[in-house]
Amino acid sequence: xxxVRTRFAPSPxxxxxxxxxxxxxxxxxxxxxxxxxxxxxxxDTDKKREVAGSDQHLMDSLKALGLQYDEGPDIGGPxxxxxxxxxxxxxxxxxxxxxxxxxxxxxxxxxxxxxAFREQAKATKKPFLFRNHRPENPPAWDGSQPLRFKSDPxxxxxxxxxxxxxxxxxxxxxxxxxxxxxGYPTYNFAHIVDDAxxxxxxxxxxxxxxxxxxxxxxxxxALELTPPIMATMPHxxxxxxxxxxSKRDGAKDVLDYLREGYLPEALVNFIATLxxxxxxxxxxxxxxxxxxxxxxxxxxxxxxxxxxxRLLWMNGSFIRNLxxxxxxxxxxxxxxxxxxxxxxxxxxxxxxxxxxRLKYFGELPELSRFFFIDLPINxxxxxxxxxxxxxxxxxxxxxLEKVANSLExxxxxxxDLQERLNVLLEETGEKPAVLFSxxxxxxxxxxASPSLAETLSVLGxxxxxxxLQAQLAAL
RNA sequence: GGCCCCUUCGUCUAGUGGUCCAGGACGUCUGGUUCUCAUCCAGAAAAUCGCGGGUUCGACUCCCGCAGGGGUCACCA
Numbered sequence: 001x002x003x004v005r006t007r008f009a010p011s012p013x014x015x016x017x018x019x020x021x022x023x024x025x026x027x028x029x030x031x032x033x034x035x036x037x038x039x040x041x042x043x044d045t046d047k048k049r050e051v052a053g054s055d056q057h058l059m060d061s062l063k064a065l066g067l068q069y070d071e072g073p074d075i076g077g078p079x080x081x082x083x084x085x086x087x088x089x090x091x092x093x094x095x096x097x098x099x100x101x102x103x104x105x106x107x108x109x110x111x112x113x114x115x116a117f118r119e120q121a122k123a124t125k126k127p128f129l130f131r132n133h134r135p136e137n138p139p140a141w142d143g144s145q146p147l148r149f150k151s152d153p154x155x156x157x158x159x160x161x162x163x164x165x166x167x168x169x170x171x172x173x174x175x176x177x178x179x180x181x182x183g184y185p186t187y188n189f190a191h192i193v194d195d196a197x198x199x200x201x202x203x204x205x206x207x208x209x210x211x212x213x214x215x216x217x218x219x220x221x222a223l224e225l226t227p228p229i230m231a232t233m234p235h236x237x238x239x240x241x242x243x244x245x246s247k248r249d250g251a252k253d254v255l256d257y258l259r260e261g262y263l264p265e266a267l268v269n270f271i272a273t274l275x276x277x278x279x280x281x282x283x284x285x286x287x288x289x290x291x292x293x294x295x296x297x298x299x300x301x302x303x304x305x306x307x308x309x310r311l312l313w314m315n316g317s318f319i320r321n322l323x324x325x326x327x328x329x330x331x332x333x334x335x336x337x338x339x340x341x342x343x344x345x346x347x348x349x350x351x352x353x354x355x356x357r358l359k360y361f362g363e364l365p366e367l368s369r370f371f372f373i374d375l376p377i378n379x380x381x382x383x384x385x386x387x388x389x390x391x392x393x394x395x396x397x398x399x400l401e402k403v404a405n406s407l408e409x410x411x412x413x414x415x416d417l418q419e420r421l422n423v424l425l426e427e428t429g430e431k432p433a434v435l436f437s438x439x440x441x442x443x444x445x446x447x448a449s450p451s452l453a454e455t456l457s458v459l460g461x462x463x464x465x466x467x468l469q470a471q472l473a474a475l
Numbered sequence: 476g477g478c479c480c481c482u483u484c485g486u487c488u489a490g491u492g493g494u495c496c497a498g499g500a501c502g503u504c505u506g507g508u509u510c511u512c513a514u515c516c517a518g519a520a521a522a523u524c525g526c527g528g529g530u531u532c533g534a535c536u537c538c539c540g541c542a543g544g545g546g547u548c549a550c551c552a
Contacts, residue, residue, distance in 0.1 A: 009552090010552085011551075011552050013551085013552080043552065045551090045552085046550095046551055046552070048551090049551065049552080107550085111550075114549095114550090118548090118549090121548085122476090122548095124476085125476035125477075126476070126477065126548095127476080127477045127478070127547090127548045128548055128549095129548080145550095146550050163480070163481095166479080166480085167479090168478070168479065169478075171477075171478065172477090172478055172479080172547090172548085174548085176549095177549085177550055179550090180550040181550060182550075184550090186549090186550070186551085186552085187551070187552045188552090191552090206546095206552095207480070207481090207545080207546060207547095208546060208547075208552085209546095209547090209552085210479065210480065210546065210547075211478070211479060211480090211546065211547040211548075212547075212548095213479095214479095232480085234480085234481075234545090235545075235546080237545090239486095242544070242545085243544095243545080244545080244546085273487070273488085273500095274487070275487080275488090276488095277487085277488060277489075277499095279489065279490090280489085280499090281489080281498080281499045281500075282499095282500095283487095283499080283500050283501085300481095300487090300488075301480075301481060301482095302480095302481050302482065302545095303481075303544090303545070304486095304487065304488090305486060305487075307486050307487065307501070307502085309486080309501060309502060310486075310487065310500080310501045310502080311501095312501090313500090313501055313502085314501085316513090316514090320514075354513095355514095356513060356514045356515085357512065357513035357514070358513090359513090367512090367513095385511095421510095422509085425509085431509095431510080432509060432510040433510050433511080434510085435510080436510035436511075437510060437511065439510090440510075440511065441511095446511095446512095447511070447512075448511050448512035448513080449511070449512075450511095450512085450513085451510080451511090452510065452511085
């Protein structure tokens, strides 16, 4: 019947963290699922809090995660403009309508006077209600005073797509400010006007707005508008679990995760399953699967804690599922500087070995550096090795010489190397834990590496033998 | 303080009166994959379902209280 139109409506006051992205993601999924539209609207009505450049940053973040909107400030759309500061005339029109119908009035008090009312309420441990101080004969509104909504307090029962049946009494409905004295509308007013004009069908927003919804319902009535479907999302909690994830407590910019080498689809999967599941045992979803399977009914009502370990696991899982070519393309920015001169073909060979141990691309340098550069001899690797430290340098030297001799005539295919290493095991009578560790340390100067034969094969004959000689000289 | 929301393994969760002495996943631990790290596989430990009452033959699931946590009471969104 009606088209599904959802929106993400952030204020440009900073970056987007996981909690904010989740609201956007769910709105996006809902729209895509129904072949509807996902709208980005910037709520820039508070000039004081606005952070320069954050509007672009928000748009970049959404796009980087694949949450492309169909209408928005930078791409326009049938209901442009999508920036509230450019829609002031719209709010004026609706404000006029409220004034004319006697449902809005000028607030005659100074801020000090209102503050005194507030203090008074606080002192008596009562909630502050402006309507208790509603002026009998308010002056005509000339735009220099705040314009307030003349509320019609009543009880409300309504249905929230996530929370279910909700109820409040008349005591929460109040005369809130529609238009500030600087001429800008408040969120409370502007979002209702815009959602109506932009034909938004579902409002998805955080729990912090729950207490205000009765006020919105009251305003919808005064404006003679039908409210959209409302869906209230529980908060994403910080790692300690007792408060809402927030920038102040170190919640990261989602773009930082991408910079550290997390995949957008892993991040999206993680964020989606933070409080949502499809009631099966599936844990990993592609974005098309999320679009197909998402539903508001399966969003949990309790806050979900942000668990970075789970994100790490999920990201590793996505990395392992990449084809070698995809992996190569997507981790291009993460190579160590030493890899600058390496060929694409060589890098791909390295990736083939390193793929299954990458949890995020930020680990690529430490995992791959020795493939590109001879690292300095690190004596600690032997002296702290559980088995090798029991050996005399002479014994180790003898072993390495045998290895070097054998590898001299190898063609350095992984299979030939493996065969030779096995023969060496028999000849020397050493355990793999000893011989392989020794060769690994000599050729990589790293405590861990991919399986030895494959590592040597990728390093190649020249490099491998050179490093063996260097280790021999150091013993 | 008023009002509102929430409450199942450490964490994310399944679960809509019996098939649940509660299932999956992350994490942890153990073992295996002729070496390390990782992967993969197998297995283990891990929730008296916030507490107390009811309703019922039977409750994690329904009702009532309580407690704890969170939100809100801005010329911020």
